[in-house]
Amino acid sequence: MKAKAKRNRNYDPFQYAAFSGSAALDYLNLRKEEPTAPSIKRHFFPPSDAPDYNKPDWASEMSDLENTSHTQEIPEDVKEVTQKYVPNIISRPLIKNRFLELQKWEGIVLQISKDSMVARLIDLSEKESEGEAEFALDEIHSDDLPLVKPGAIFYWTIGYLDKGGQRIRASIIRFRRLPRWRTEELDAAKKDAEYTQKLFKGDQQD
Amino acid sequence: MVKKPEIEGMNIVFRGDFNPKIFQPAWFAAQGLIRNEEADEATVEIIHPTIVVFTLDWLQIQIEPNRFYAGTNQSPYIEILKDLILGTFRILNHTPIKMMGINYNSHFPMDSEDAWHDVGHRVAPKDMWNKILKKPGLRSLTMQGERPDDHKGHIAVRIEPSNRVRHGIFININDHYELKDPESVLGCEAIIDMLESEWKTSVTRSQRIAITILEQA
Numbered sequence: 001m002k003a004k005a006k007r008n009r010n011y012d013p014f015q016y017a018a019f020s021g022s023a024a025l026d027y028l029n030l031r032k033e034e035p036t037a038p039s040i041k042r043h044f045f046p047p048s049d050a051p052d053y054n055k056p057d058w059a060s061e062m063s064d065l066e067n068t069s070h071t072q073e074i075p076e077d078v079k080e081v082t083q084k085y086v087p088n089i090i091s092r093p094l095i096k097n098r099f100l101e102l103q104k105w106e107g108i109v110l111q112i113s114k115d116s117m118v119a120r121l122i123d124l125s126e127k128e129s130e131g132e133a134e135f136a137l138d139e140i141h142s143d144d145l146p147l148v149k150p151g152a153i154f155y156w157t158i159g160y161l162d163k164g165g166q167r168i169r170a171s172i173i174r175f176r177r178l179p180r181w182r183t184e185e186l187d188a189a190k191k192d193a194e195y196t197q198k199l200f201k202g203d204q205q206d
Numbered sequence: 207m208v209k210k211p212e213i214e215g216m217n218i219v220f221r222g223d224f225n226p227k228i229f230q231p232a233w234f235a236a237q238g239l240i241r242n243e244e245a246d247e248a249t250v251e252i253i254h255p256t257i258v259v260f261t262l263d264w265l266q267i268q269i270e271p272n273r274f275y276a277g278t279n280q281s282p283y284i285e286i287l288k289d290l291i292l293g294t295f296r297i298l299n300h301t302p303i304k305m306m307g308i309n310y311n312s313h314f315p316m317d318s319e320d321a322w323h324d325v326g327h328r329v330a331p332k333d334m335w336n337k338i339l340k341k342p343g344l345r346s347l348t349m350q351g352e353r354p355d356d357h358k359g360h361i362a363v364r365i366e367p368s369n370r371v372r373h374g375i376f377i378n379i380n381d382h383y384e385l386k387d388p389e390s391v392l393g394c395e396a397i398i399d400m401l402e403s404e405w406k407t408s409v410t411r412s413q414r415i416a417i418t419i420l421e422q423a
Contacts, residue, residue: 097263097264097280098212098213098279098280099280099281099282100210100212101210101214101281101282104281104282106285141241141243143241143242143243143244144241155282155285155286157281157282159281159282172282174282174283174286176285176286176289177238177239177240177286177289177290177293178289178292178293178296179237179238179239179293179294179296179297
């Protein structure tokens with residue numbers, strides 16, 4: 001048992017020394033002598049240039065993702081606004097659903113027919129195996145149908161959705177959404193293409 | 207054998223200068239970054255010059271003048287979250303952003319109450335605390351380390367008992383990036399390029415850190 005504990009202690013990146021060593025006691029003012037290992041002290045006190053959002057902050061408290069266990073610091077101006085308009089905004093989780101993922105793939109659309117699409121799938125688990133599958137277009141959300149084009153990327157996840165006290169077996173397909181090209185970007189690309197074309201034409205004339 | 211997390215999500219936090227009122231569901235839909243139906247059904251908590259907060263079924267957005275936060279607690283949407291942020295700041299590319307946190311959150315169920323206590327004892331041994339407190343227990347522990355790459359920043363790991371999963375462990379990993387020369391920042395291209403190039407590495411590394419902690423504890 002002792003050997004096992006020792007082995008774990010050597011391997012564990014969370015070395016016990018940082019908490020059970022003299023640096024910890026010194027920090028608590030329970031022992032007056034200097035810490036025996038200065039390098040431990042460096043790890044015990046955060047560097048002075050640590051960014052301010054490393055500290056607990058009120059936004060984490062609002063997030064359903066977080067553990068909602070801290071007393072958070074709320075900036076005064078924001079506190080005033082939220083207390084005035086949304087008194088309970090900080091205390092409750094905002095995203096209520098949970099999804100227990102079973103498997104996830106990234107897909108690339110290869111072909112589209114009237115009622116279906118064929119896609120190459122890459123398993124996003126550690127196996128990273130590949131395969132092809134055909135999906136009925138009925139499975140795609142109507143808002144995503146304009147995105148279904150050869151080469152489009154989507155994510156397909158299967159699992160259980162816990163919603164409103166029910167566990168539902170779910171398949172979620174979401175297409176990648178990137179910003180639309182703006183007119184000035186299209187114009188700039190066109191100018192670049194024309195310039196390159198002129199260069200090639202010039203080469204041919206020479 | 208570590209069980210899969212019951213809740214797993216990511217959030218992305220930027221530090222910079224933002225105009226909160228831009229970031230409304232209708233704006234995201236108009237840019238084609240979320241579905242129209244999602245924008246129509248969004249729950250808007252507050253829209254005010256100093257703060258905007260709204261949620262979709264899978265997304266929470268919160269913007270203050272110096273902070274942008276977007277997160278999901280549903281693993282199918284982790285990649286969608288990243289695409290949403292990339293799309294948003296490819297459009298708003300003049301927004302000055304100096305720091306970024308790619309944060310991973312997970313709630314792992316433990317096999318039993320004993321196994322749950324065991325994790326607490328392993329990551330924070332009570333030898334010292336037993337002399338100081340009566341029945342000490344781990345409430346929260348944060349450990350910070352240097353980055354394993356050339357970027358400026360750090361990686362911090364926080365462990366707590368889960369408040370969402372019975373006998374569960376909550377693990378938060380803050381993968382923090384900073385620009386090397388923030389004073390010269392004019393827009394957000396550098397940070398957004400960093401997000402795009404580092405995303406996969408960051409997610410994989412955070413998931414491995416969480417699993418390693420529970421395997422060793």
